Structures are given as C-alpha cells and as structure tokens.
Amino acid sequence: MSQPLSIFFTIMPSMSMPAELLASLKDDNFWRSLEAITKKAEKVMPQVTVASHKRGDSGTLDQRIEDRSEFARMGVKLATITGSPLLDPGCVPNRQLPVPNGMTHCVNLVNKIVRKDYGRPGQRVELAKLPYLLKRIRHLLRVFYDFKVGQRVHPDMVFCDWEKTFDVGLTLHQVGLCLQLDPPRLRAVMEAGGRELEVFLLDDDLDVGDFRKTAMIVEQRVAADVESEDSDRVAAGEIEQAAGKDLAAHVMAWFYGDMSVAFILNERAESTPDEKRWAQKAVKRLVQWSTSATLRGTLGDSLTDAMRPIYWSTPVLTKFCQAGGLAALFGDWVNSSCRDLCEEALKELPDVAWRNQTSASLAAITRELQAKLNQESVEIADTPIFIDACFSMYTHYGLAPLQKAGRRESPQDPVVFYYLAHHLKRLPPPANTAPQRADFAHLLADYTAMPRSMQKRYGWANLTVSGRWDCLDSYGCEAEGCPEKATLEQLRARRVRGVREPAVERRLEEWGSKAMACKACGRVAYCSAACQRVHWPTHKPECLKHRNAKRRL
Incomplete structure (x- = not known):
C-alpha cells in the first residue's frame, strides 16, 4: 500500500476488511480505482503532514x-477522495433542513x-444550555448509528438532519479548540x-454502542x-467488522479530546480545586482512551x-507518560498521521517518563513495538527508538x-521480546553491573541478522499448544510430503479441544524446535536429512541465490 493511502486509513477508525473487499482484490478494476485514488491522495498528503505539525500559536x-x-x-479532503462513511448524510432529506431541535x-x-x-x-444563561445540547448531539448520533448498523428504528431519527457526518465532528472540534x-x-463554560x-x-462512559461492546x-x-x-479469531474479527461501522464515538472524539487536553494544559500551581x-480526571480519561487498543x-x-x-510539550508529555500514557505515544508513532511528530517526541523523551508504568501500560507498549515490526520490517528493531x-x-x-x-500467542507477532528475555537471562555482565x-x-542487531529458520524456531517456542496446531503449516520441516508432518496432521484432525495429550504435545513441540536449518543459507529447516x-x-535455486549474495557481501 502506498504511503499516502496507508496514512489515510489510519484517520478512519480501525475496521476489519469486509468480505466483499477481499473478493474485489481479484478484480483488475479495483486495482485501477485504487491507483487513481492513491494519485489523488498523494496531492493532499503533504498538506496533511504540514497540518499535523501546526501549533497555531499566533494570530x-x-x-x-x-x-x-x-x-x-485535510481529513475531509481525503475522505472526499476515498468515499469515507463520515461523509454520509443524516436521515432527513436536504430540502427539509434544518429541523427544529435537530442535530444541525x-x-x-x-x-x-x-x-x-x-x-x-x-x-x-446561554452557557447553561450546553449540557443539554451536547447530550442531545450524542443521543442523535447514537440513534443514527443504531439504525445504520443494526437497523434499529427510533422516533428521533427525524432529527438526524446533517448533510455530512464530518461536519458535526469538525464544528465540535472547533468549539473544543x-x-x-x-x-x-473554559472556566466560564464549566462554571x-x-x-x-x-x-x-469527564465521567460518562464513552458511547461505543452495543455492537462494539459485544x-x-x-x-x-x-x-x-x-x-x-x-476459527475463534475469525469469528471475533467478523463481529468487529460489523461493529466498525458504528462511528458515533469517532465523530465526538475530537471534541472529547480537545476538552481533556484543555483541562490538562490549563492546570497551574494556582489552579482552583x-x-x-x-x-x-482528564488525564485518567485520556490515558484510558488512548492506550486501549479497542477504544483507540x-x-x-x-x-x-x-x-x-x-506531544508538543515535553514537560506535559512527561507527566502524561508517567500517568500511563506512554503507550499512546508509541501507538501514534506506529500507526497515525502524526507519526513524524511522535517520533520527534520519542527521541526527546526523558528517562523519567518511564516511571510509574503499570504492567498493563508496559504490555501496551510492547504490543505497539511489535506492531511496528509487523508493519515495517524486522530491521526496525535495530533502530535507536x-x-x-x-x-x-x-x-x-x-x-x-x-x-x-514474549509469551504472546499470535503467530504473526515477531519473537523479538522472547529472544531478548531469553538471552538477557544468559548474558554474563561484568561483576555488579547490569x-x-x-x-x-x-x-x-543479532536478532535482525538472524536467519529466517532460526527466527521461526524462536517463534515456535513462543506459541501455545493450540497455536502450534494452528500454525503447523508455517513452522517446522519445509519438505513436501514430510512423513512426520503428515502424522501430526492426522493427530490434529482427531484432536479434541481442551483434552491434553502430553506425549502428542511433546512430539509436536520437538518437530518444530529441533528442525535443522540449511547450513548454506539458513532460510529453511528440516526434521531429518531424508527430508532435506x-x-x-x-530449494536449490533459492539456496544458491542467497549463498551468492552472502559471498558478494
């Protein structure tokens, strides 16, 4: 995927790929359309990059x-190019706009x-009306998306009268700013x-909707x-795919975020109780929302x-990180349109920002680092950040x-943390020195240079029993017709979920962990000399290719 288009998709809420889109990947017209969209997006993306760094400190x-x-x-422009659902109109025809007491x-x-x-x-007196109006806006968004996602009809649908959903979010964003x-x-409004x-x-739960809760x-x-x-993960993904159409919380996210940041930035030593x-409350809420993979x-x-x-202010960022928000910074570095800004912030991040992290926040940080490896390449592990x-x-x-x-169960995750922990335990440091x-x-650096077959052995050791059965085709001996693999496939077919068979599990573990790598290239592994x-x-053409490449280096 091109850089402009990949960045745009991060502007939208995270969604699983629909089945109809998967089918369209085989259609040449789909790729021609995608190429046209990408070319249009390339013209807008430099503006988005500049916009993401604007501070608005003068004027x-x-x-x-x-x-x-x-x-x-800029997000609106990109949404126009790609046909985002955030451009969808409400339920009321334009000729009837605006409806009294409606969204507009x-x-x-x-x-x-x-x-x-x-x-x-x-x-x-006017400011005192804001709680009612904001609740009304939230309610009408819920009514609209309950109908759009679950076909739930509500009498208040007649008040969902906006022309573009994005307009609601943008106007509230400007109010929050x-x-x-x-x-x-701000003080006058709150009073x-x-x-x-x-x-x-600051207290109400985020309205993610019943579908996302499920x-x-x-x-x-x-x-x-x-x-x-x-099969369990596929089923969960299908439910998430349906829930991804509910954008009610996404539309309000700018305003909620702006207000939370306002409370954080405006706290002073002389602030009132x-x-x-x-x-x-704002710090707690922002940490919760920005570090939860699902809410994010x-x-x-x-x-x-x-x-x-x-992210612009190192002192504010340090306090935010110490409150548990460090994972949010890593998450935005991995997958957001502000990744360059976040990279700069990470490079300047003081060591004290790592204090007070919980096990949950540390797990979120390692999850984001793994996502960065998945997204780019294993070489990212050998970078300063x-x-x-x-x-x-x-x-x-x-x-x-x-x-x-290192105990993660997803077979797609890299095994870098397992590798680090495994070797740090065995590392002989100088006396009294960590x-x-x-x-x-x-x-x-050693990890990034590790042959593929060895990485796969570490990955196999990192999987659970069920993960190994699921990934039987991705690990172990790579010879076609391997007799041991055929036997394991038969054992897998008769396996009963939840019933443990230690002897079978040991045989499965040894098949992947004791596979021997090709000495010439290190890229494939076999369970026996016969399979090799x-x-x-x-394997010969690939082996000679990599062997010659090594000699040239």
Whole structure:
C-alpha cells in the first residue's frame, strides 16, 4: 500500500476488511480505482503532514482555531477522495433542513453560544444550555448509528438532519479548540454548566454502542482462552467488522479530546480545586482512551489530532507518560498521521517518563513495538527508538515485561521480546553491573541478522499448544510430503479441544524446535536429512541465490 493511502486509513477508525473487499482484490478494476485514488491522495498528503505539525500559536483566536483544525479539514479532503462513511448524510432529506431541535440546530447553537455570543449580556444563561445540547448531539448520533448498523428504528431519527457526518465532528472540534485556547472562557463554560457538564465531559462512559461492546467482550474472551483457535479469531474479527461501522464515538472524539487536553494544559500551581480535579480526571480519561487498543481503534486519528498539544510539550508529555500514557505515544508513532511528530517526541523523551508504568501500560507498549515490526520490517528493531524503549523498560522494570511480551500467542507477532528475555537471562555482565544499552543494541542487531529458520524456531517456542496446531503449516520441516508432518496432521484432525495429550504435545513441540536449518543459507529447516534430500531440487535455486549474495557481501 502506498504511503499516502496507508496514512489515510489510519484517520478512519480501525475496521476489519469486509468480505466483499477481499473478493474485489481479484478484480483488475479495483486495482485501477485504487491507483487513481492513491494519485489523488498523494496531492493532499503533504498538506496533511504540514497540518499535523501546526501549533497555531499566533494570530487571533479564530485564526489559531483555523490553524489547529487544518488537519481535520485535510481529513475531509481525503475522505472526499476515498468515499469515507463520515461523509454520509443524516436521515432527513436536504430540502427539509434544518429541523427544529435537530442535530444541525444543536451543533450550530453550541458553536454560536461558545464562539460567537461569548461575552454578551446574559451569557451565563446561554452557557447553561450546553449540557443539554451536547447530550442531545450524542443521543442523535447514537440513534443514527443504531439504525445504520443494526437497523434499529427510533422516533428521533427525524432529527438526524446533517448533510455530512464530518461536519458535526469538525464544528465540535472547533468549539473544543476555542475553549482550549481561551482558559477564561473554559472556566466560564464549566462554571455555567456545573456538575452536569463535568459528568458529561469527564465521567460518562464513552458511547461505543452495543455492537462494539459485544465485539470487545468476544475479543477479550478469545484472548483469554489459551485453547482459542483460528476459527475463534475469525469469528471475533467478523463481529468487529460489523461493529466498525458504528462511528458515533469517532465523530465526538475530537471534541472529547480537545476538552481533556484543555483541562490538562490549563492546570497551574494556582489552579482552583475544581480545576485540579478536572485535570486529574482528564488525564485518567485520556490515558484510558488512548492506550486501549479497542477504544483507540474506535476513535481513530481524531483523538491523535486532539492530543498533539501534549506531544508538543515535553514537560506535559512527561507527566502524561508517567500517568500511563506512554503507550499512546508509541501507538501514534506506529500507526497515525502524526507519526513524524511522535517520533520527534520519542527521541526527546526523558528517562523519567518511564516511571510509574503499570504492567498493563508496559504490555501496551510492547504490543505497539511489535506492531511496528509487523508493519515495517524486522530491521526496525535495530533502530535507536526501539533499542532505547527496550533498554528503558528493562532498566526500570527488569525482565518481567519482556518475558510477558514474549509469551504472546499470535503467530504473526515477531519473537523479538522472547529472544531478548531469553538471552538477557544468559548474558554474563561484568561483576555488579547490569546489562547496558550497548548490550541491547548488540542483541537486537543479532536478532535482525538472524536467519529466517532460526527466527521461526524462536517463534515456535513462543506459541501455545493450540497455536502450534494452528500454525503447523508455517513452522517446522519445509519438505513436501514430510512423513512426520503428515502424522501430526492426522493427530490434529482427531484432536479434541481442551483434552491434553502430553506425549502428542511433546512430539509436536520437538518437530518444530529441533528442525535443522540449511547450513548454506539458513532460510529453511528440516526434521531429518531424508527430508532435506527430498526438498533439495526445490530449494536449490533459492539456496544458491542467497549463498551468492552472502559471498558478494
């Protein structure tokens, strides 16, 4: 996938690939259309990159809001090119717009009260209307997506009268930026809105919808079941695919994120008890949303865009990381349109930012690092950010997080953490000296240079029993017609889930862990010399190719 298009897809919420799209991959017209879309996107992407770095630190308040919302407007342009569902209209024909007390009316009224009429006589009365209006907006989004995803009909569908869903999110985004950039206005809004507004912004659960809740529960059950198989993961993916059409939370993500960041940035030593409480709640909420893989997929790059002010300020970012948000920074470095900004922040991140991490946040960090390896290549492990992350994790928390990461069950995950933990335990450091950064750099360099067959042996050791049965075709002996593999396939066919057979499991483990690599190239492995001889005519061209490449080097 081209860089522009891959970046665009991160702007949208995370979704599984629909079955009809999988079928279309065989259609030449699909690829021609995709190429045309990519060429159009290439013209817009440089603007998106610039927009993602804009700080909006100068000019009038309206100019600063326009600068800061440039990223969102670039998202609209990309959405127009690719036909995003965020461009979908509401349920009311355009000729009937706007409907009294409908979405368009409520959104425009919020914008008018906060941005246009602020400072006028009687403003407190108007500001006090905000909790009702914001709840109304959230409710109408839920009504719309319950119908769109689950065909649930609600009487309030007649109030879903917007022209483009994106317009709702963008207008609220600009309202949130206005409050973030004008602290006195923020205080006035919170005082007028009272406890009701505080609960809406900082206490209410994120409205992800019933479909996403179900998808989350199923995903957690599959992840917790050591006997889960590919069919379980496929079923969970299909549920997530359906849930991915619910964009209600995604539309509100900019506003929620802007407001949370506003509370964090505006906390001072002289802040009132209320302001300090708002900031504490905002940090907790933002950490929860930005580090949960499922919630982050729901919110998409809207949340990342809102969080840019945190990444711009090293002191603020350090406090955010110490509160558990470090995984969010790594996540945005891996998969967001602000990855360059996040890379700069990671390079300047002080060591104290690694303090106070929980086991959950460390697991999220290693998950993001693994995703980076999957996304790019194994060579990314031998880069300063990756080395520093592993070294800092070990320095502050020892082997435990690396060992935990090395026990992941997905066969697609790289085994770098298993490799690190395995070798760090055996590393003979100088007397009374812990492993240094140079040791990590050396180990990770060795890992990236490791032959493919050896990496697969580490991967096999890292899998659960059910994972090994699922991945029988991806590991072990690569000779066609391997008799031992044929026997194992028969044992797999009669296997009963949940019934343990130690002798069979030991035989399965040895088949993958004791496979011998080709000495000439190290890229394939065999369970016996007989299998190697059988496979030699097939393997010979590849072997000679890599052998000659080694000689040239």
